[in-house]
Structure formats: C-alpha cells, structure tokens
Amino acid sequence: MQEHDMSWVRTEMVLAQPAPASVTGLGAWVRKNLIASTGDTILTIVGIALVAMILPQIINWAFINAVWTGPDRTVCATVAQGGIQPDGWTGACWAFVNAKFGQFMLGRYPIEERWRPILVAILFVALLVPMLMPKVPRKGLNAVLLFFVLPIVAFVLLVGGMFGLPHVETSLWGGLLVTLSLSFVGIAVSLPLGIVLALGRRSKMPIIKTLCVVFIETVRGIPLITVLFFASVMLPLFLPEGVSFDKFLRALIGVSLFAAAYMAEVVRGGLQAIPKGQYEGADSLGLGYWQKMYFIVMPQALKLVIPGIVNTFIGMFKDTSLVIIISMFDLLGIVKQNFSDANWATAQTARSGLIFAAFVFWLFCFGMSRYSMYTERRLDTGHKR
Structure with a gap:
C-alpha cells in the first residue's frame, strides 16, 4: 500500500499573531479618527489651528500669570502698558x-464646627467608592449604609442639637x-x-x-x-x-x-x-x-x-x-x-470665581x-x- 506524503499537514496549532501595524497604534488611530476623509482632515487642521491659537492664552491666564495667594484684590492688580489695571485679563486671581x-x-x-461636614464628606466618599466598583463584595450592606445609615449620621452631625453637638x-x-x-x-x-x-x-x-x-x-x-x-x-x-x-x-x-x-x-x-x-x-x-x-x-x-x-x-x-x-x-x-x-x-476676581x-x-x-x-x-x- 502506497504511503502518502504527510509533510504538508500541520501538526501544531499556529500561535496567535499580532494585528498588522496598519490597524494598531497611534498612527492607525490618527488615520481612523482624524484624517479618514478629506472633510475629516480639513476639520482636524482647523481644530488644531484653533487650539494652537487659544490654548497658550488660556495657560498664560490660568497658570503662568495667575496670582495664587494674597490678602485682598490689590495682589491681583496687573502691571501692563499704561499702568495698573486691576480688572485686566493678564492673569487669573x-x-x-x-x-x-x-x-x-x-x-x-461655623469654623470651629467644620470638622463635622468634613467627616460626613469622608464617610460619603468611603461608602460611595466601593459602591461604584463592581467587584467589591457585600453590595447590599454597602447600599444600606450609603442610602439609609449615612443620611441619619449626616443629619446628626450636620444639624447637631444632640449628643453634645451644637445646633x-x-x-x-x-x-x-x-x-x-x-x-x-x-x-x-x-x-x-x-x-x-x-x-x-x-x-x-x-x-x-x-x-x-x-x-x-x-x-x-x-x-x-x-x-x-x-x-x-x-x-x-x-x-x-x-x-x-x-x-x-x-x-x-x-x-x-x-x-x-x-x-x-x-x-x-x-x-x-x-x-x-x-x-x-x-x-x-x-x-x-x-x-x-x-x-x-x-x-x-x-x-x-x-x-x-x-x-x-x-x-x-x-x-x-x-x-x-x-x-x-x-x-x-x-x-x-x-x-x-x-x-x-x-x-x-468675579471672572476667576465663576470659572x-x-x-x-x-x-x-x-x-x-x-x-x-x-x-x-x-x-x-x-x-x-
């Protein structure tokens, strides 16, 4: 009986190959999202131009020329051509x-009682974060503490008038x-x-x-x-x-x-x-x-x-x-x-506060x-x- 040549038959599974370079990485993302068509390319260029024109001014106003500390509005006065301009746009206050x-x-x-809302905020974050994380166990107990126990504790701490806390x-x-x-x-x-x-x-x-x-x-x-x-x-x-x-x-x-x-x-x-x-x-x-x-x-x-x-x-x-x-x-x-x-x-100062x-x-x-x-x-x- 004639034997068949089996050398062409694969004896091992082919290992997974990485995706082609043309569809992965930063270059592929740019091609897909920014320059996929002529219209996308034009919009990308216009967007980059607007960002390049506006972003430096925002950085200068919000960070570089900003005033971070001071006792009153005089620290926010900006020196420019023409003298002092307290309401200038040179920097944020x-x-x-x-x-x-x-x-x-x-x-x-009251300043002397502000530890109470701060404690409530800490409890709120401590209960909210595990509630938002899917893999954290005991969701039922967490929900009871967050939605039923915490409001009672917050009421007692924030309002006071009981347990020796000032109202x-x-x-x-x-x-x-x-x-x-x-x-x-x-x-x-x-x-x-x-x-x-x-x-x-x-x-x-x-x-x-x-x-x-x-x-x-x-x-x-x-x-x-x-x-x-x-x-x-x-x-x-x-x-x-x-x-x-x-x-x-x-x-x-x-x-x-x-x-x-x-x-x-x-x-x-x-x-x-x-x-x-x-x-x-x-x-x-x-x-x-x-x-x-x-x-x-x-x-x-x-x-x-x-x-x-x-x-x-x-x-x-x-x-x-x-x-x-x-x-x-x-x-x-x-x-x-x-x-x-x-x-x-x-x-x-009004602009800075609103921002x-x-x-x-x-x-x-x-x-x-x-x-x-x-x-x-x-x-x-x-x-x-």
Whole structure:
C-alpha cells in the first residue's frame, strides 16, 4: 500500500499573531479618527489651528500669570502698558478663590464646627467608592449604609442639637455642601419614586393611573423655580398653625419631587421598550406582578435607559443653583455672594470665581457621564455569545 506524503499537514496549532501595524497604534488611530476623509482632515487642521491659537492664552491666564495667594484684590492688580489695571485679563486671581475656599465649600458653617461636614464628606466618599466598583463584595450592606445609615449620621452631625453637638441652622449652610446634599437626596429619592410613578402610570387600575398621570404632567409642566418657590413660600400657608418645616427640608422635597416626575418618564420609556414576550415569559413561569417586575422587566428596562437616568441626575445637579430663589446659597450662589466683598470686588476676581464654580460643576457632571458610559459597556451583554 502506497504511503502518502504527510509533510504538508500541520501538526501544531499556529500561535496567535499580532494585528498588522496598519490597524494598531497611534498612527492607525490618527488615520481612523482624524484624517479618514478629506472633510475629516480639513476639520482636524482647523481644530488644531484653533487650539494652537487659544490654548497658550488660556495657560498664560490660568497658570503662568495667575496670582495664587494674597490678602485682598490689590495682589491681583496687573502691571501692563499704561499702568495698573486691576480688572485686566493678564492673569487669573486665584487668590480670591484661595481666600474664600472655606465659604465656597461650606458656606457660613461655623469654623470651629467644620470638622463635622468634613467627616460626613469622608464617610460619603468611603461608602460611595466601593459602591461604584463592581467587584467589591457585600453590595447590599454597602447600599444600606450609603442610602439609609449615612443620611441619619449626616443629619446628626450636620444639624447637631444632640449628643453634645451644637445646633447649626441650615440657613448657615452653603456652597458645595448645599449642592451635594440636595443632589444626593434628590438622586436617592427620585429614582425609586420615579420607578413607582412609572409603574403607576402603566397600571390598569384607573385611580392609581390617574393620580400618577396628574402628578407627572403637573410637575413637568411647571419650572423648578416655581416648585421651589411654592415649597418655600406657599407650602407653609397650607400647614396647620404652629407646624413648620425647615427651609432646606422644603427645598429637598421640592427638588426630589421635581426630579421624580422626569425620572418616571425616563423609566416608562424603558418599560415600553421591553418586548411583550418578556412579560409573557414571566407569566408562563407563574411569577406574580412584583416578582415579574423585580426579576425580569425592571433590570432590562433600567439598563436600556441608563443615559436618560444619568442625564436627569446631571440636570438636577446643575439645577441646584436655582435654590438661590429661596435665599439659599449653593456653590454658584455663595461665589456670587462674595463678589460684594469690598476687599475683592473687581471684575477680575468675579471672572476667576465663576470659572472656579464652572470647573467644579463640570468635574462632577463629567464624572457622572463617564461612569454612566462605563456602566453601559459593562452591562451591554445583549450581543455577547
């Protein structure tokens, strides 16, 4: 029997080869994103030219020619042709931000008691960071501590009046403390309340559905300023004599209800995007209504509307600046309030303060946006095999 030549048959698996150099590395990224076509190339050139023209001026103003420390506005006077120009654009007056930093963060909170909001901030970060990390265990315990225990501890520490802590009125709160407090409570309340309202609006019970529709459409039909004004000024008129609520608490309620109405519509959009077969499959398994929603429908719906949910959170974070209408001062409000300080009252310090506030708002909003994108990628399992 003739033997066949098997020398051409491979006896070992071929090792994985690296991708071609033309599709990897910086050069490939540039070709794909910056010069893929004639239009892309033109836009890239125009963009580089604009950056080259603007960026050096920004660096000079914000860093090189900036004034970082000083007792008053005189340190920010800039020497240029023609003499002293206190309101010139030569450099930023970060000395103003440095001198007022404590107020920007905590408002008029008593200096000797500022360790209390600082401790609350440390606890908040210590609980939030592991909550945002997917691989950290004991998420249930972490959530209970963050959303239930921390608010109680924060209330005791910030307000005081118990356990030997001096009472600090909320009218003394301000700055980033107010911004983060309103945002955290608004986020923690609006999402679950929005889910309940969305389910109520899709309910087959006429009374429940009507109540939810009326609430959602009424709140969405009026601006947040009106809600805050009503909660702060009008609400006390409807309360029994001798009954009153703290102004900050009224603002918390107003912001939370306003955000919940918008959140309800976002969640309802996710519920409507779930195929009917998912509901029927859950029914075929004998699951009850709440089991079906908790285990089958709601996880899929919330995953679909992550961008909308985070967009609502970001909008609510920025809208906290509107509490100035009820004489409360968030970060932006406390920055603008300090413009009236005679020691720092110049246009240059005003510009520096506003840019600082804008940067802080951008930092938090950008962080939320990037984390939502990461969460979307992590949960995008629809096309995995």
